[in-house]
Amino acid sequence: MEIVNACNCELCVFRKLIFNNVSASEMGSMCENKHEAIYKKGQVIVNEGDEINDFFYLREGLVKIYKRVHNDKDQILSIAKSFDFVGMLTVFSDTHYHYSIAALEDSTVCYVKLDFIKNLIKKNGQFALDLLDKMSKTSDDIIKVKLDISKKNLRGRIAYILLFFSGKIYETNVFDLPISRKEIAELIDMTTENVIRILSEFRKDKMIRINGKTIEITNPEMLKKICEVG
Amino acid sequence: MEIVNACNCELCVFRKLIFNNVSASEMGSMCENKHEAIYKKGQVIVNEGDEINDFFYLREGLVKIYKRVHNDKDQILSIAKSFDFVGMLTVFSDTHYHYSIAALEDSTVCYVKLDFIKNLIKKNGQFALDLLDKMSKTSDDIIKVKLDISKKNLRGRIAYILLFFSGKIYETNVFDLPISRKEIAELIDMTTENVIRILSEFRKDKMIRINGKTIEITNPEMLKKICEVG
DNA sequence: CGCGGCTTTGATGTTCATCAAGTAAAGTGG
């Protein structure tokens, strides 16, 4: 993990998202309460049970939010990308994290002292509303996706996750899976073996091509149908 | 549905929960932007897709939050009781409800004009923080419970839901189930037949007594064990 | 009284997890 100190928050694309109604002077003092950290792929950003001292968000990269079940088994809650407020779930209601977070790709995280943010909320009502909005969307989306997946059969789930990476994350039909087969299983609640089996089925049915972690979706229409009816 | 207009919010037990940092004068003007409604058991309080105009909470009673899947099948997200902020999930991030809400027991709901609440958030920073806290807890809890249930087997799920009603809702070992077998199935993601089958198993194993909707838990220890290992 | 929804039980079938065993790939230490 590498720490960066330069501060140009005023120009950051992020400002539009949530700090839109925060004044230039407020942004200035935020710089004094902020630091950035760069994590390499695979590194753990947050450990379940860690104390919460900062409000933070993902400036760049891809992470997984997960919960340890056994020593060798996790349960993945969701995958978050740039501009997602990954730590948001528990930040305002508890002193310690309920979930762990790890980098799936090299990632840059911005940390702002939680006390500073809480003060900003108190002083700047519009910022408070913007934050409520963002938080509401974040958790609502996690719930929606989990409900959605839980009612699909295994083929539907695999179709869903392929379309998720293709559509929501990489926006292309050819992409490298950022997670292992085991992690896919942990994310959509099935066994590793069945993830592999169904990927092979899809390959045999000419809907996708597979080369290790590289996936090409050759028949997105059929995949969408399987996702919907599944 | 019966509408009530009397206003004694200042004395309401609710005030402690979330309006603790709202001044007497603010509470006074809140009364002018508030109304209460009483729903009979079975009545629908919110319909998926309805426009959101109010911030509301459950003052008294028991409700289910659910999503329509097919015409005769729902997916129940959670059961909320007095002091729960049932409509909170979507209120601040969308204009229309994503879920339906229906009364499982006679229930009293307090509605406050959303615009008024948003103004209060802008003016009263501590109230904004209190709201963030509450909202964070609410959604976090829903996610936690759903994750928890999804990794249990069917016996574990039934044990869980019996302990939930016994411990969290009614705080006694003898209680009337507020929902049908079908609704239990929709809540913990299984079929009605298996809900019944496993309840019968538990009865044969002398862990519970069943008389229609009335349940008596005679061996809570064993039930807890089944819930944990399941 | 009869209809529809809820409950119950049994029989059957399918989906999916588990187990086993082997190959490939990726770290790790000498």
Place this chain on the structure above:
DNA sequence: CCACTTTACTTGATGAACATCAAAGCCGCG
């Protein structure tokens, strides 16, 4: 850099857990 170990991936065979289907009794309600 190579032997070694561990972790990831893959396929097949088996069995268990669970859904589905069917049939009948029950209860509340118009």
